[in-house]
């Protein structure tokens with residue numbers, strides 16, 4: 001998870017929402033990724049998606065059997081689904097994501113019946129560090145927004161809100177509900 005937090009820090013430095021992911025097989029990191037939605041200009045540029053691609057290239061197989069994915073934030077619907085399709089054995093995540101989190105918060109794809117693959121899920125690992133980085137990021141966005149007053153933020157963040165690229169995430173992390181108080 002430390003390595004995943006390092007990836008998240010790289011996203012932060014690139015002006016991206018700080019989420020990082022590493023995929024480990026045995027004791028070897030086979031894939032790394034950090035959020036690159038802005039850099040790629042694609043909604044699918046999440047840390048997990050980048051790490052899955054990297055791990056598939058390293059292993060030489062789209063089936064990432066025998067691997068564990070470490071993610072700093074609870075995976076969204078897309079990423080939790082992609083991790084199922086990639087057949088990872090285990091998903092370990094940090095902070096919870098109340099709006100889009102698909103491994104326990106908004107829904108739980110790990111418990112859907114009838115799939116041909118399941119993974120084990122462990123949440124809340126180094127959650128405070130991951131959550132703090134996220135809060136700092138959105139705080140700095142708002143600071144920047146005050147400096148420029150208006151405009152620019154939408155372009156930078158790709159969102160339609162002055163709160164940032166992921167308004168719901170921003171709002172939810174700013175105002176964690178009782179469930180999130182522990183993990184954030």
Ligand SMILES: [Zn+2]
Nearest residue numbers: 046076078079
């Ligand atoms: Zn995602």
